[in-house]
Amino acid sequence: MANFSPLIDELIEALRCLPGVGPKSAQRMSFQLLERNRGGAERLANALQRAVDQVGHCRSCRTLTEHEECRICSDSRRDSSTICVVESPADVLAFEQGGDYRGLYFVLMGHLSPIDGIGPEELGVDRLLERVKTLSVQELILATNPTVEGEATAFYLAEEMRRLGVSVSRIAHGVPLGGELEYVDSGTLAHALKGRQRFE
Amino acid sequence: MANFSPLIDELIEALRCLPGVGPKSAQRMSFQLLERNRGGAERLANALQRAVDQVGHCRSCRTLTEHEECRICSDSRRDSSTICVVESPADVLAFEQGGDYRGLYFVLMGHLSPIDGIGPEELGVDRLLERVKTLSVQELILATNPTVEGEATAFYLAEEMRRLGVSVSRIAHGVPLGGELEYVDSGTLAHALKGRQRFE
Ligand SMILES: [Zn+2]
Ligand SMILES: [Zn+2]
Numbered sequence: 001m002a003n004f005s006p007l008i009d010e011l012i013e014a015l016r017c018l019p020g021v022g023p024k025s026a027q028r029m030s031f032q033l034l035e036r037n038r039g040g041a042e043r044l045a046n047a048l049q050r051a052v053d054q055v056g057h058c059r060s061c062r063t064l065t066e067h068e069e070c071r072i073c074s075d076s077r078r079d080s081s082t083i084c085v086v087e088s089p090a091d092v093l094a095f096e097q098g099g100d101y102r103g104l105y106f107v108l109m110g111h112l113s114p115i116d117g118i119g120p121e122e123l124g125v126d127r128l129l130e131r132v133k134t135l136s137v138q139e140l141i142l143a144t145n146p147t148v149e150g151e152a153t154a155f156y157l158a159e160e161m162r163r164l165g166v167s168v169s170r171i172a173h174g175v176p177l178g179g180e181l182e183y184v185d186s187g188t189l190a191h192a193l194k195g196r197q198r199f200e
Numbered sequence: 201m202a203n204f205s206p207l208i209d210e211l212i213e214a215l216r217c218l219p220g221v222g223p224k225s226a227q228r229m230s231f232q233l234l235e236r237n238r239g240g241a242e243r244l245a246n247a248l249q250r251a252v253d254q255v256g257h258c259r260s261c262r263t264l265t266e267h268e269e270c271r272i273c274s275d276s277r278r279d280s281s282t283i284c285v286v287e288s289p290a291d292v293l294a295f296e297q298g299g300d301y302r303g304l305y306f307v308l309m310g311h312l313s314p315i316d317g318i319g320p321e322e323l324g325v326d327r328l329l330e331r332v333k334t335l336s337v338q339e340l341i342l343a344t345n346p347t348v349e350g351e352a353t354a355f356y357l358a359e360e361m362r363r364l365g366v367s368v369s370r371i372a373h374g375v376p377l378g379g380e381l382e383y384v385d386s387g388t389l390a391h392a393l394k395g396r397q398r399f400e
Pocket of ligand 1: 070072
């Protein structure tokens with residue numbers, strides 16, 4: 001792509017660090033910004049720099065935040081007897097948009113993946129165990145992704161929690177509400193069948 | 201979307217200035233950068249800032265460049281008797297990738313659009329006329345887009361050039377090479393039919 005000026009080539013290349021942005025869209029983005037939205041480009045440059053400089057992890061739940069403790073952890077109206085364990089900050093948002101959950105979260109920032117050198121330590125499991133004890137947590141809800149790694153992570157955490165005598169649950173997996181069976185993948189369908197409950 | 205920390209919300213909002221990026225992908229991009237690619241985020245912030253600060257327009261052809269004159273205009277091996285007029289820097293790249301064209305370019309950075317207040321002055325037409333005279337240009341190739349505005353712009357420029365006695369041509373429009381007729385839009389097909397040439 002070394003076809004424009006070096007600075008434009010650099011910008012096109014740098015935009016490709018964004019997920020889902022290939023060479024063609026990076027080029028389109030660069031021109032759009034330089035031709036029509038330099039204000040937007042500067043705002044984006046600042047927002048990126050400020051987020052990189054200031055956003056770290058919540059000391060209690062590990063989610064991304066620029067504060068010591070995130071908005072949810074520092075909200076005294078949340079029910080601290082329940083912790084929902086998720087893989088990423090986006091999962092927290094998904095639950096919050098549902099609006100029904102009033103407990104706290106713990107964000108692993110990933111899942112167990114020995115091949116990538118990601119073990120319990122990298123996921124902050126010590127921190128989670130400590131929180132469970134400090135807050136006298138009654139129930140730990142495992143909401144890791146329904147993938148091989150997510151399941152393995154849930155299994156590992158369930159074992160650890162049982163040792164502490166904490167009740168552990170796993171969110172239900174199956175056919176999405178409003179989903180049509182023919183569009184659901186076969187793994188989900190097999191799972192939904194295996195997890196069937198008596199109709200009463 | 202005001203659901204994360206203010207800085208993350210700001211980053212998500214700022215990413216939406218990129219063409220084709222909606223709220224969901226902006227969110228995914230923000231997390232991806234903050235969780236896994238802070239180096240990439242910083243490089244992008246710098247590339248944006250440097251491009252905004254330093255990239256301007258070529259004094260000869262108006263394309264985007266951080267130099268006084270762009271790489272093509274300052275290349276003495278290019279044929280300065282021919283100028284190809286395009287709407288945007290991306291069009292220059294498209295021609296250069298074809299590799300056959302050895303003349304110069306003039307980049308309008310848009311097309312005539314009275315409703316948006318874009319007239320000949322905004323497109324640098326004076327600068328183009330001056331160049332045509334200075335370089336003793338023999339042929340001006342009009343390669344504006346085959347849209348209503350692009351055609352109107354080509355028509356306007358053709359009139360101006362005829363006054364200077366410069367030969368003017370328009371690139372051919374029709375069914376793309378390798379394109380299948382059934383997938384070509386009806387406007388293109390009508391154009392291709394109207395522009396048919398005797399088969400010899
Ligand atoms: Zn927190
Ligand atoms: Zn130039």
